[in-house]
Amino acid sequence: MDSGIECTLSKFADNIKLCGVVNTLEGRDAIQRDLDRLERWAHVTRMKFNKAKCKVLYVGRGNAKHNYRLGGEWIESSPEEKDLGVLVDEKLNRSRQCALAVQKANRVLGCTKTSVTCRSREVILPLYCALVRPHLEYCIQLWGPKHKKDMELLEQVQRRAMKLIRGLEHLSYEDRLSELGLFSLEERRLWGDLRAAFQYLKGAYRKAGEGLFIRECSDRTRGNGFKLKEGRFRLDVRKNFFTVRVVRHWKRLPREVVDAPSLEVFKARLDGALGNVV
Secondary structure, eight states: TTTOOOSEEEEEETTTEEEESSSSSHHHHHHHHHHHHHHHHHHHOOOOOOOOOOOOOOSSSTOOOOOOOTTTEOOOSSEEEEEEEEEEEEEEOOOHHHHHHHHHHHHHHHHHHHHHHHHHOOHHHIIIIHHHHHHHHHTHHHHHOOHHHHHHHHHHHHHHHHHTTTTTTTTOOOHHHHHTTTTOOHHHHHHHHHHHHEEEEHHHTTTHHHHOOOBBOOOOOSOOOOBBOOOSSSSSSTTTTTEEEEEEHHSSSSSHHHSSSSSHHHHHHHHHHHHHOO
């Protein structure tokens, strides 16, 4: 399928994405040539694309929004599409995805509340961590919220879950988290960002990290010795991408955390340093 493809082709199971930068007519033609190659591949292998599910998503200001065809049919455009469970829109706005995640999590939390009579921490906490919180954190490095209203919307789900636990009614939300040994969702997002960055920079996905991050060349001895370069961008939306927002926090980590020999050691050392990074 990849043979001769000029643009970026991403595949996962039966999901395929063809992505390209179109600044000129040549960029438009490159995407169309790749679509023609994919159609020929489908014909040779006697497989068919579900053309009713094929959509074009335009991203970027001033997008010319060229038309494309797959075989003899024109592909319809769409303002937003789900990509492996994550809602992506043409403005790369995370608010709709936040609302969708909260909706799913609240449904599960409501079922838990009505079907489980015991309100002890030994029962509610494992159910919350296993069934509710994963909806709030699935693929969060891609769609991490940037607006306070979206962050609070996610945090409200955890607040409701903590209120179900008996014996903690007299405590504030922050004290309940401390009593239960939990982080806020905002802290967990930062923790997850840093763990993912470690994997890309020094762990199992190191080769992929070479294309995601740029190491800063400096003779200065201050800091952790593994600094990343911060890019400059005209639009604020780019500053909130995972590969950009994590750089500032990574540079503030102590040397002993960054130089951890394994992911498990990194996690243990990060727990002790997280309070100074938030």
